[in-house]
Amino acid sequence: MNEIEDIIKKVAKNNVEIPAKIEHRVNYTLKNKNTKNKVHYIKRLVTSFVYILCTMIGSLTVYAAFGGTINNKPVIEWFGLNFSNNYDEYKEEVVDQQISYNSTTVDLISTLSDEGFSIFEFDVKLSDEDREYLRAGEKVITEKDWEDAKEQYETGRGTNAKSMGIPFEGTSNYKMLEKNKDTVNTIELEFNNSAENHKIHNIFIDDVGYYAKCIQTTNKVADNEYKVYQLYLLTDEILKGKNEFNVTLKGITLKNRADYKNEENETIYLANTANNAKSIDISGEIHTQISKEKIANNSKSIENNNEEIKYKKMTEKIEKITVTPVQTVIKISKVYNDISLQDISSTIDKDYIGIERYTVKDSDGNEIPSVNCETKRTVTYSNGKQEEWATGDIGTYKDFSDAKMETIEYLIIQHQESISNLKIISEVENIKTDEYGKSWDKIGEYNISMTE
Helix, strand or coil: CHHHHHHHHHHCCCCCCCCHHHHHHHHHHHHHCCHHHHHHHHHHHHHHHHHHHHCCCCCCCEEECCCCCCCCCCHHHHHCCCCCCCHHHHCEECCCCEEEECCEEEEEEEEEEECCEEEEEEEEECCHHHHHHHCCCCECCCHHHHHHHHHHHHHCCCCCCCCCCCCHHHCHHHHHHHHCCCCEEEEEEECCCEEECCEEECEEECCEEECCCEEEEEEEEECCEEEEEEEECCCHHHHCCCCEEEEEECCEEEEEEECCCCCCCCCEEECCCCCCCCEEEECCCEEEEEECHHHHCCCEECCCCCCEEEECCEEEEEEEEEECCCEEEEEEEEEEEEECHHHHHCCCCCCCCCCEEEEEEECCCCEECEEEEEEEEEEECCCCCEEEECCCCCCCCCCCCCEEEEEEEEEEEECCCCCCEEEEEEEEEEECCCCCCEEEEEEEEEEEECCC
């Protein structure tokens, strides 16, 4: 187990809360895989966990430290992208959409809907009482956190560090607390925490509930005022071609969380502790009408000549290219034929396919910032049964063979003026089985003329 623990430490340097599904997979692997292959499976599980975070499927207790503002460089800057200066021109003002709790108010003040995503801008004003309750601006790590960590060390509850002769200052708990001791609280909004027929909904579109991938950032304006920006990935699979639709946000909770930190090479942080976490449920609903017409009328579609990339059992192709005044968005489909559990979970399997990434370059070879997000994953088993999996899922809690997996992914590319050609280079991650390293192997590229 020491080797596995080392892997986890190398992949995730902070004390990150692992979702229950990932924990279940780890436990299943440890019980059911032979000793020789356990480490290879755990490597894949840990890598998949990080991938799930990157593709925004993770719990809201884990965040990517991307930062960013809304004016001209809004939410998508979290991913290293900047919106074009056209953002202000295309956002729509919203009026009279406020909910409140005592003297605390949450106002939706603007929206912007582009190809594949929509952004909601909120103004949150806290009463003095609620700011104190949420500990906004105060340190996340409390005295109780230090006391609990010391008590665990002394009693051996959850750790055997003391019996091994490791001083308290040498434990991972101490190091995590010490590293984050100056991190302060900000706030977040959680929307539509509701379920119907065992399906979680976080947004309602034309009165139909959906779970859409989303990510949020918060900017402090003053001690009692914050700007909150919520980005939803509203893809073709959800909107089904609609350019105008009504959105309802309900079941709204105001919470505290750790503010983003800005450290080199660090992107994942503990967002809260049990002793610090506070929340306020706010009654009421927010309604607004969204229109993509203005952006759609100034967007264009590009033909891609049906180019494909084939690698092992996978075939991928570009389904749609849309150039908008704000971003370039590319829809990519992938089909994995005749796959087994080992093909997608074991790094030593001959047909294993690692995590894929894309590098985008212009005609002069200059790299253009981009981010890719998987939005749909469907598996059809050999008996014809079909299942919708969570994005990034690798199904290690079940055994199967001769299955087909289909995924949809969106590649969002930073807006650039007057680009004649795009080159999109596709690479897959190759996790080395004899050491804690990895490499990226090129498997193909797309060459797209942007002048059609």
